[in-house]
Amino acid sequence: MKFLTGETEKTIKELMGKYEDPRSALLPILHTVQRDYGYISKEAIEEISEILDIPxxxxxxxxxxxxxxxxxxxxxxHIQLCRNVACYLNGGKELVEFLEKEYGLKPGTFTDNMKFSLSLVECIGQCEIAPAVQINDKFYGNLTPKKLKEILSKLEG
Ligand code: FES
Known part of the structure; x- marks a missing residue:
């Protein structure tokens, strides 16, 4: 059964048409699928693999x-917390502990209300404001557990 349908399928076709080698459209296609489905599932990977003939x-x-x-x-x-040295030694470790204690949030999990999820990632290019996190497409830096709590409380509304 087809998984990528409707607008997503249409956009994928358009993206493939933009390149001489349709395989060059892989990255924009992955962004499209994530935008439309929230993540890139196993089924989506299989279908993209077939469409583009990429393993x-x-x-x-x-x-x-x-x-x-x-x-x-x-x-x-989605909270992406940098686990690279500059961030981790500068308070990142405390942020991880704080998220687990306050929100029951461990890397790879969600809060019960599905509002927040967490993953630990490599450098997000914000080393000068370590420790830093990216929440959806926004960066926050010079964080302490208190500052992070304020940010999350605002987002929670
Ligand atoms: S080391 Fe954390 S943003 Fe670069």
Whole structure:
């Protein structure tokens, strides 16, 4: 059964038409699927692999390389916490502990209300404001558990 349908399928076709080699459209296609479905599922990877004639393992490699792409569903606000040295030694570790204690949030899990999910990622390019997190497409830095709590409380509304 087809998995990528409707607008998503239409966009994929358009993207493939933009390149001489349709396989060059892989990255924009992955972004489209994530935008439309929230994540890139096993079924989506299989279908993209067939459409573009790219091995699944290669597609998974691309997804792993780009921290904004994910293979699992995420909460409404997906927190990506940098685990690289500059962040981790500068308070990142405390942020991880805080999220688990306050929100029951461990890497790879959701809060019960599905509002927040967490993953630990490699450097997100915000080392000068370590420790930093990316929540959806926004960056926050110079964080302490208190500051992070304020941010999350605002998002929670
Ligand atoms: S080390 Fe954390 S953003 Fe670069």
């Amino acid at each position: 699944k393992v290669e597609i998974k490699g691309v997804i792993t390389f780009y921290s904004m792409l994910r293979e699992k569903p995420a909460g409404k606000y």
